Amino acid sequence: MRGSMRNPFRRAAASFVASATGMDPSAFAVTDPPGHAAGDWAVGLFPAAKAKGANPAALAAEAAAAFTPRDGLASAAAAGPFVNFTADRAALAAGVLRDVEAAGARWGGSDGGAGRTVVIDFSSPNIAKHLAFHHIRSTMIGNALARLHRACGWKVVGVNHLGDWGTTFGMLLVAWEEWAAPGEVPTVDRLNDLYVRFRAAAKADPALDARARARFAALEAGDPAARALWGEFRRVSLEEYRQVYDMLGVSFDLVMGESEFEEFLGPAVEMLRSKGLVTESDGAEVVDLSADGMPPCLLRKGDGATLYATRDIAAALWRYEHHAFDRALYVVDRGQALHFRQWRRVLERAGFPFAAAVEHVDFGQVRFGGFKTGTRTGNVIRLREVLEEAIAVARRKIEEKNPGLAAKDLVARQVGVGAVIFNDLSNQRRRDVDFDWDRMLSFEGDTGPYLQYAHARTASMLRRVPAGLPAGDPARLLLPEEAAVLRLLADFPDRVEKAAADAEPCLVTTFLLDLCAAFSRWYDLGNRDPALKVLCEDRETAAARVRLARAVRATLERGLFLVGMEAPEEM
RNA sequence: GUCCCCGUAGCUCAGUAGGAUAGAGCGGCUGGUUCCUAACCAGCAGGUCGCAGGUUCGACUCCUGCCGGGGAUACCA
The missing domain is CATH 3.40.50.620 (HUPs)
Incomplete structure (x- = not known):
């Protein structure tokens, strides 16, 4: 992620390191520490070391020592040539939820292209x-x-x-x-x-x-x-x-x-x-x-x-x-x-x-x-045939997994077609693709239906939100699994912008997979401990988690839309 | 022949400003459902990042060569 990014936490990390070293924030890459074990975001001091002819580890130690909490960052620790930053959990949650909620239907977008025209053939x-x-x-x-x-x-x-x-x-x-x-x-x-x-x-x-x-x-x-x-x-x-x-x-x-x-x-x-x-x-x-x-x-x-x-x-x-x-x-x-x-x-x-x-x-x-494949060689698979087959498979899955579903035909179309679309957009566009019926019609793992399923689960859960919940205090979102979801949400606008700039839709699809995995891990906690459910007994905590779930749902819906997929409420 | 793209786990792929123990999914083996939808989650096994050099404090990432696969190469589009 670049220094010119919109993720406010990454910006804060870059600008702190920049001010500590007297350099421009855009010089620094803000990366993710391995497994986020050492922090939420990391900045390597290599550019500063190069510019000053200094030891990056020494610079990192120096910068970390000079750190005081700011802009949602709670702490900084040097680890070799890196400074690892940890978010103030409440500030992370508050900032991300505020951004998602304020953006509404425009979440993830920007006005960076205002006044400009793109013709797409x-x-x-x-x-x-x-x-x-x-x-x-x-x-x-x-x-x-x-x-x-x-x-x-x-x-x-x-x-x-x-x-x-x-x-x-x-x-x-x-x-x-x-x-x-x-x-x-x-x-x-x-x-x-x-x-x-x-x-x-x-x-x-x-x-x-x-x-x-x-x-x-x-x-x-x-x-x-x-x-x-x-x-x-x-x-x-x-x-x-x-x-x-x-x-x-x-x-x-x-x-x-x-x-x-x-x-x-x-x-x-x-x-x-x-x-x-x-x-x-x-x-x-x-x-x-x-x-x-x-x-x-x-x-x-x-x-x-x-x-x-x-x-x-x-x-x-x-x-x-x-x-x-x-x-x-x-x-x-x-x-x-x-x-x-x-x-x-x-x-x-x-x-x-x-x-x-x-x-x-x-x-x-x-x-x-x-x-x-091609008409000239006669090695042709019809698009319509693939879509219809995928819809038929989706229809059977629904019959098997959710026989009480109301709009079966509609959802089967959304899911079947979604599977085919996602299959096409999930890899870098330059890669050749081998047509494979089994992969095409698989609805488990890194597939379109997996994304849609996560969306349907959030929607389903949100339908059960009890009336009269409190406002939802972001400071209640302190689980590491919640932080993982929040970190990803904060990156969404940058991913959308880069996907457009690079003309590479897979930046969005891979982001959505990461988000769904983080969401599913968080959601699954409730299977072990009812107190970790979104809709848990504690109304204050439930209210805060509902806000996060809404933000996830909104991001999934928006992300799926941007790559041309439907986001069913149930499936 | 020349040019372009690709080569990461058994399979399909992330990893793209050169940085911390190379990550997922599928398939295999183990677990988890008195359920906020298990189309899910967790764990284990699985890697000389095609090969050989080079640049660099540091290379899956940059350069050169080679090997392997694909594509293009004037009256098709």
Whole structure:
């Protein structure tokens, strides 16, 4: 955790050490002592030792000796080169509860992004195909980043940039015209099959590819029949996707297809040409990037058709023109890293100041049975199928564990979908993921349902809070297990901010796991000793613990929301 | 060939400003439920942090090389 953090206790620790050594607080990292046995927070004196050429242990001893209680810190003790700080327990509880309660629904957020706009390109499937399981990656990472940025005060424009243009649609037109039954109404299922069938057929008969190119050319030229059919393909795809997005709880501010950028492609190429960036190579128009150690960026094929890079350049220009972003995130798998490096370099070379604000938020690929999944290889698991299976498993669990539950179907959806979402967001996004049904459908251990379960337990407990409890004095929260929970709660705003800044949702999911573990340990104390229950006999103590439980519940709900998960009250 | 990512416990992963005995979950073995929801908690076993050098007072973390896995590498996206 950095010195510029918002956690007031960490700040206090850093600023004390800074004042004791005459340095800037930002020079010091505030860490967690191993197992928190020696204190709540620790500061290593290494930076000061380096600056002064002194022994860090001596500096730590000196600083600890000079410590007087302040800002919620009760004591400081040197341990080798570290100073370990222990919170004043009552002040820790009072400070954290006050912050959580005062922030209300905005807890964890900030106004750090106020006045700034971020455009987030996510999900962005190619239409006329199923949403495959791997689409969950861009969709849920992007959705989490959108929510995280909003929580940090940014204006967010979430864009679903549909792949609805290109020679693929020439193939589909040919396939449909060739193989569809008279009067047949297209479905995504059917289109997906036709696409696969076409590719197989084209292997044997190259003439089909030529026809596909011709049909796409007709589509581009505005051929009414081609346009109408394409429009129908697009419509049924969007309807199918809408259902899956609804299941996932995902929405967009803008749904735009590549087709809509058609008119900007020519001008974009001309603009680059006017800047002297376009050269001809083997009949194609390219931006030479050999000086940057990269292959050329192709703008136009030999036959004059534009490419992916052309469209992304035009789209970036459009987005800056219409949304004047301060940050633009492209949540796209790592396989396209070179494309995005080239694209960004072209924007830089063209002299656009916003080129520095665009980021490829890359993520690892999904593999199944050792192979990359994808429509082209036929190694496809449908996202919808995974979600439905998870919901079914959740439904069975509910029947087994909580048969009296009222809204079984609703909760089964929340939990099943939550399990799948959490599974995707629980690791660093850059890691490749192996699709594994057992892990996906596991509801125990470090899983989404574990988080939701902890939330449901707090909610359930809070429903039983007796009337007329006193206000709740934080000074009653003196158990070490309570301190552990409070320490974590105090870190929540920093984690949210860092997750947005690093575009890394797993900073929130791993935080939530830590919080749940700390909460569960605290809660479990009541199984051994009724006096350690939240709702214990002593009304003063119960009142204080209820406040802490409410803070935990609020943080779990908020954290789950930020990563795109539901927080059921019962399960 | 070149470039990028990864390599931490049997499995899946945290550990990311270089700092105190490397932490979880799963799986295995032991315990805990007259219950604020056990979808939980506690304990035990399990590690040459891929290998070899280097920088440093100090390296899982930074640098170099090697090995292993994955990806990318101009007219697909």
